[in-house]
Amino acid sequence: MEKILRIEKMESRFENHISMGNHVYIEQISNIKEKIASITFAGMVFLFFVLSASIVIDFLNFGILLIVILGCLLLLLYRTIMYDIIIPDKLIQIYKKAYYVYGFILIEPSLTERNSAQYYIDEVFLRKEGADDFVLSLMSGVLLEKRVCFKCKTDMDYLHYHRNNVSKTTTLQLEKIWKSHHVQIFCCGCYKKTIRKEKLEKLIKKRK
Numbered sequence: 253m254e255k256i257l258r259i260e261k262m263e264s265r266f267e268n269h270i271s272m273g274n275h276v277y278i279e280q281i282s283n284i285k286e287k288i289a290s291i292t293f294a295g296m297v298f299l300f301f302v303l304s305a306s307i308v309i310d311f312l313n314f315g316i317l318l319i320v321i322l323g324c325l326l327l328l329l330y331r332t333i334m335y336d337i338i339i340p341d342k343l344i345q346i347y348k349k350a351y352y353v354y355g356f357i358l359i360e361p362s363l364t365e366r367n368s369a370q371y372y373i374d375e376v377f378l379r380k381e382g383a384d385d386f387v388l389s390l391m392s393g394v395l396l397e398k399r400v401c402f403k404c405k406t407d408m409d410y411l412h413y414h415r416n417n418v419s420k421t422t423t424l425q426l427e428k429i430w431k432s433h434h435v436q437i438f439c440c441g442c443y444k445k446t447i448r449k450e451k452l453e454k455l456i457k458k459r460k
């Protein structure tokens with residue numbers, strides 16, 4: 253069965269980061285939105301209770317003024333996160349770096365050229381066995397976080413890592429490893445060097 257793959261940069265798909273934000277569901281963004289909304293709500297409820305209490309025990313006017321100021325600051329913070337700094341920044345970042353694959357967003361696969369992205373993804377989706385697993389893992393809303401080699405600190409690319417290891421390990425397992433920050437991941441070069449060193453050490457032990 254042949255799969256038709258669509259891959260587009262966010263930049264070419266949407267006019268700007270605002271229209272992208274309106275059209276696409278981005279898990280990270282909606283998580284931030286939910287959290288900030290509930291924190292603001294909880295803060296407002298808390299301030300309301302303090303205000304009622306201060307009226308009951310005949311608090312000084314200054315206290316009420318302070319509570320009103322705190323309430324305004326809380327709202328200002330909410331606005332800043334939602335519309336001015338954090339969320340727009342995230343959206344701009346995604347707009348510039350992410351790819352749109354089959355309706356799913358591939359964030360920062362550290363691919364410099366569009367052609368090479370096309371190459372890797374074509375290969376993973378269309379040729380490899382386990383391509384279905386990979387599509388499934390994308391559908392489960394996986395965000396491909398950036399990782400660096402434990403030893404030499406060069407950027408690593410998920411698709412490259414997936415392609416090199418999928419014959420030995422399942423996609424689900426690979427994904428778990430990639431997302432576990434306590435697991436050390438090596439780039440190809442460092443991995444080979446480590447293996448060579450281990451073999452050498454074993455050889456030396458045998459001779460002794």
Ligand SMILES: [Zn+2]
Binds near residue numbers: 404
């Ligand atoms: Zn390395």
